[in-house]
Amino acid sequence: MEERKIETIYKVYGYDELTAEDRELVDAAKQMTQTSFAPYSKFHVGAAIRMDNGNIVLGSNQENAAFPSSLCAERTACFQASALYPGMPMRKIAIAAWTRLHQPEETPHELCFQKKPISPCGSCRQALLEYEAAYGPIEVLLYGREGIAVLPSIASLLPLCFTTF
Numbered sequence: 542m543e544e545r546k547i548e549t550i551y552k553v554y555g556y557d558e559l560t561a562e563d564r565e566l567v568d569a570a571k572q573m574t575q576t577s578f579a580p581y582s583k584f585h586v587g588a589a590i591r592m593d594n595g596n597i598v599l600g601s602n603q604e605n606a607a608f609p610s611s612l613c614a615e616r617t618a619c620f621q622a623s624a625l626y627p628g629m630p631m632r633k634i635a636i637a638a639w640t641r642l643h644q645p646e647e648t649p650h651e652l653c654f655q656k657k658p659i660s661p662c663g664s665c666r667q668a669l670l671e672y673e674a675a676y677g678p679i680e681v682l683l684y685g686r687e688g689i690a691v692l693p694s695i696a697s698l699l700p701l702c703f704t705t706f
């Protein structure tokens with residue numbers, strides 16, 4: 542028997558420590574939460590993808606009464622990115638979320654954003670991984686009010702991932 546270890550190393554930045562370009566991407570993800578359609582979860586998620594040509598492609602979560610028909614912000618964004626720019630590498634994705642659930646009514650909007658970074662669900666990791674495997678690493682910026690977690694790739698979020706068969 543052999544024991545193996547899986548380790549993920551990531552960095553946490555203050556907003557002001559990010560490059561201007563990354564701040565723009567994080568701001569875009571935060572802004573996109575406003576377009577979320579989340580009547581069921583009341584959890585508003587935004588995603589912004591920096592394409593290889595510098596453009597930003599956006600997405601937000603879209604829910605449906607038939608719950609499995611809903612789509613997360615990350616997949617809304619990456620499917621849109623691939624549809625608009627087929628074959629173009631996605632360099633970075635920023636993700637942000639807020640909710641008013643469990644908050645006093647007078648809580649300012651900015652403080653409704655998650656304190657700790659939120660992370661993509663397994664299905665979104667799998668979907669993003671496919672583009673990463675095809676076109677190169679996608680850096681991940683996860684917004685939290687206490688800091689922005691930065692991971693080097695989708696694969697670092699999905700160890701022992703399924704790629705091809």
Ligand SMILES: [Zn+2]
Nearest residue numbers: 613661662665
């Ligand atoms: Zn997801």
